[in-house]
Amino acid sequence: MxxxxxxxxxxxxxxxxxxxxxxWVAFFLAAxxxxxxxxxxxxRARALTLTTLAVREGGHLRLxxxxxxxxxxxxxxxxxxxEIWDAGGAPVLRSDSLEGADLHPPASSSNRGVIWDLExxxxxxxxxxAVYFQPRIEGERTGPAGDGGRALLAVAGTREGLDxxxxxxxxxxxxxxxxxLAAILWGVPRVLRRGLRPLDDLARQVSGIGADSLxxxxxxxxxxxxxRPIAGRLNELLARLEASFERERRFSADLAHELRTPIAExxxxxxxxxxxxxxxxxxxxxDVLASARHMEMLVTQLLALARGEQGQVQARLVKSRLDEAxxxxxxxxxxxxxxxxxxxxxxxxxxxxxxxxxxxRSILNNLFDNAVDYTPAGGDIRVSVEAxxxxxxxxxxxxxxxxxxxxxxxxxxxxxxxxxAARSGQQHLGLGxxxxxxxALAMGWSLSAxxxxxxxxxxxxxxxxx
Amino acid sequence: MRVLVVEDSSRLQRxxxxxxxxxxxxxxxxxxxxxxxxxxxSHPYDVIVLDVMLPGRDGLSVLAELRRxxxxxxxxxxxxxxxxxxxxxxxxAGADDYLxxxxxxxxxxxxxxxxxxxxxxxKQPRLKIADLEVDPQARRVQRGGRAVELTAREYLLLEYLxxxxxxxxxxxxIEEHIYDGQVxxxxxxxxxxxxxxxxxxxxxxxxxxxxxxxxxxxxAPALAPS
Numbered sequence: 001m002x003x004x005x006x007x008x009x010x011x012x013x014x015x016x017x018x019x020x021x022x023x024w025v026a027f028f029l030a031a032x033x034x035x036x037x038x039x040x041x042x043x044r045a046r047a048l049t050l051t052t053l054a055v056r057e058g059g060h061l062r063l064x065x066x067x068x069x070x071x072x073x074x075x076x077x078x079x080x081x082x083e084i085w086d087a088g089g090a091p092v093l094r095s096d097s098l099e100g101a102d103l104h105p106p107a108s109s110s111n112r113g114v115i116w117d118l119e120x121x122x123x124x125x126x127x128x129x130a131v132y133f134q135p136r137i138e139g140e141r142t143g144p145a146g147d148g149g150r151a152l153l154a155v156a157g158t159r160e161g162l163d164x165x166x167x168x169x170x171x172x173x174x175x176x177x178x179x180x181l182a183a184i185l186w187g188v189p190r191v192l193r194r195g196l197r198p199l200d201d202l203a204r205q206v207s208g209i210g211a212d213s214l215x216x217x218x219x220x221x222x223x224x225x226x227x228r229p230i231a232g233r234l235n236e237l238l239a240r241l242e243a244s245f246e247r248e249r250r251f252s253a254d255l256a257h258e259l260r261t262p263i264a265e266x267x268x269x270x271x272x273x274x275x276x277x278x279x280x281x282x283x284x285x286x287d288v289l290a291s292a293r294h295m296e297m298l299v300t301q302l303l304a305l306a307r308g309e310q311g312q313v314q315a316r317l318v319k320s321r322l323d324e325a326x327x328x329x330x331x332x333x334x335x336x337x338x339x340x341x342x343x344x345x346x347x348x349x350x351x352x353x354x355x356x357x358x359x360x361r362s363i364l365n366n367l368f369d370n371a372v373d374y375t376p377a378g379g380d381i382r383v384s385v386e387a388x389x390x391x392x393x394x395x396x397x398x399x400x401x402x403x404x405x406x407x408x409x410x411x412x413x414x415x416x417x418x419x420x421a422a423r424s425g426q427q428h429l430g431l432g433x434x435x436x437x438x439x440a441l442a443m444g445w446s447l448s449a450x451x452x453x454x455x456x457x458x459x460x461x462x463x464x465x466x
Numbered sequence: 467m468r469v470l471v472v473e474d475s476s477r478l479q480r481x482x483x484x485x486x487x488x489x490x491x492x493x494x495x496x497x498x499x500x501x502x503x504x505x506x507x508s509h510p511y512d513v514i515v516l517d518v519m520l521p522g523r524d525g526l527s528v529l530a531e532l533r534r535x536x537x538x539x540x541x542x543x544x545x546x547x548x549x550x551x552x553x554x555x556x557x558x559a560g561a562d563d564y565l566x567x568x569x570x571x572x573x574x575x576x577x578x579x580x581x582x583x584x585x586x587x588x589k590q591p592r593l594k595i596a597d598l599e600v601d602p603q604a605r606r607v608q609r610g611g612r613a614v615e616l617t618a619r620e621y622l623l624l625e626y627l628x629x630x631x632x633x634x635x636x637x638x639x640i641e642e643h644i645y646d647g648q649v650x651x652x653x654x655x656x657x658x659x660x661x662x663x664x665x666x667x668x669x670x671x672x673x674x675x676x677x678x679x680x681x682x683x684x685x686a687p688a689l690a691p692s
Binding site: 253256257260261263264265266267268269271272275276279281283287290291 | 475477478480481482484485488519546547548549566567568569570571572
């Protein structure tokens with residue numbers, strides 16, 4: 001399994017090692033170059049001193065202040081060396097410290113000077129500078145003596161000090177590198193662990209959420225800004241999941257409840273008939289049939305709802321007159337409404353819309369059935385249709401209610417929901433409205449409900465905005 | 467024994483009423499919580515079979531109101547709700563028993579009978595007074611090992627007196643429990659029934675008249691009040 005921490009650790013270590021290793025090597029090389037340049041500068045300074053002090057006198061070269069120079073280049077201080085050759089290449093002067101040996105200047109020696117590494121007497125390593133110069137003529141303060149008087153000077157010094165300094169630098173670089181490496185190996189995982197702690201916390205919180213604890217939410221306040229959108233979306237998803245689970249749980253419980261009562265009726269009727277066969281009531285068979293029909297209606301509506309929710313209801317839309325459809329659908333309910341002294345208000349101007357006539361009739365049947373049964377006796381039912389924007393249409397059904405509350409609105413389209421807790425012995429199964437909404441969606445329409453105050457009216461709006 | 471059935475399913479209400487009547491109970495029925503509460507407040511039922519989900523007023527609310535009024539009537543909750551939480555809630559609300567739909571009719575009858583026994587403080591399935599034995603389950607009566615043939619009404623009267631053996635039972639109590647409370651107060655229907663029952667039970671009378679108070683079923687003759 002891929003791990004962000006492992007990947008980050010690996011890549012951060014690699015980057016840190018490359019950057020710090022490269023920096024360290026660059027630092028070492030710069031320090032080494034600086035040390036060598038300092039050494040070379042010393043050689044040049046000595047060469048300058050010697051060329052300034054070199055004097056040609058009567059065809060011979062000599063050095064002024066030879067005593068002091070002799071001390072600097074004596075055997076007693078075998079770290080500094082020089083040798084001077086005349087224009088013909090014959091050695092004319094050399095320091096005592098050379099002990100008679102030659103410095104062997106390279107052929108490429110020039111007026112600008114050439115620096116090279118060499119082996120000094122007693123097998124010691126050294127570094128030398130060879131430069132052509134024009135010695136002064138005795139008695140003249142300045143001025144060249146002509147090309148024929150040119151001489152070659154080689155100045156050398158042992159590399160022991162330089163090599164010691166370079167070795168020390170290498171040791172320091174190596175020790176520092178090891179310490180740095182250890183620090184990186186120790187520090188990077190810890191820094192990452194601390195940095196990724198909010199992610200771990202989030203993972204821990206999320207792993208604690210299961211099907212039985214969907215009410216839990218991720219604590220967004222304690223999370224860094226990068227994780228908040230994720231946690232926020234997660235919480236929204238959990239809320240939707242919880243609502244969905246709760247709806248399914250309620251549906252299962254409701255379905256069981258809806259089936260238990262007619263089954264109890266059938267079972268009791270059968271057991272009664274078996275227990276007292278001689279005293280069989282004439283109403284028994286009618287009751288058995290009524291219970292069977294009740295269950296049949298339940299199953300039929302549930303199947304219709306399931307098919308609608310699975311998108312298996314195919315609407316065949318045709319241009320139809322909405323007002324006429326309402327009049328036709330209302331006709332069978334008129335007698336029941338009249339028996340309950342319900343006042344009907346119709347506002348039906350000619351409005352055409354693309355509908356599936358059979359589906360629309362089912363929706364209207366459900367809405368009217370509810371309105372006729374649930375409007376308080378003496379209340380009113382108002383139905384209106386109107387054209388909406390584009391080629392859309394809107395149907396509005398409002399009926400007075402007495403115990404309906406705003407809090408009931410979100411539950412209105414839930415399966416098996418009825419305002420009255422008691423469900424048995426009624427014609428309404430609590431499936432009509434969810435079925436009507438599913439049918440409306442199948443036609444590409446929407447069905448919504450709202451509550452109007454004073455007097456309280458439940459308003460259903462069936463509309464198509466296309 | 468008088469039982470009230472409060473059930474909003476008319477079919478189930480009819481079936482339960484018929485089954486309980488055939489089992490020898492006097493039965494009243496109600497289709498909603500409000501009517502059920504009114505009946506329960508108005509009559510001394512031995513057992514109430516109460517549906518939980520009722521129109522008007524739900525069963526738990528009816529039960530809570532009865533217990534608030536300190537009614538000691540035994541209540542069997544009958545409901546389609548089967549979760550443990552629902553059962554616990556029902557029992558904690560003061561129910562004596564709980565039965566989930568669908569149920570076996572015999573089980574319901576047995577539970578109602580058990581609640582009736584509890585209503586009269588006995589756990590014995592058979593009622594015995596001297597050599598008289600009443601079997602409520604089989605609705606049979608024996609005296610001295612000999613079967614006694616009784617009409618349904620006589621049996622109900624004997625069972626009621628037997629359940630309250632040793633207690634003085636007033637005529638109005640008998641009317642309430644045996645005759646649905648529909649008896650004319652001036653009629654002597656209770657006295658006639660007691661007289662008929664005495665004859666069928668034979669010599670050595672067990673049902674004694676307590677003049678001005680009612681009747682008592684017991685072995686030894688009750689002493690007249692001084």
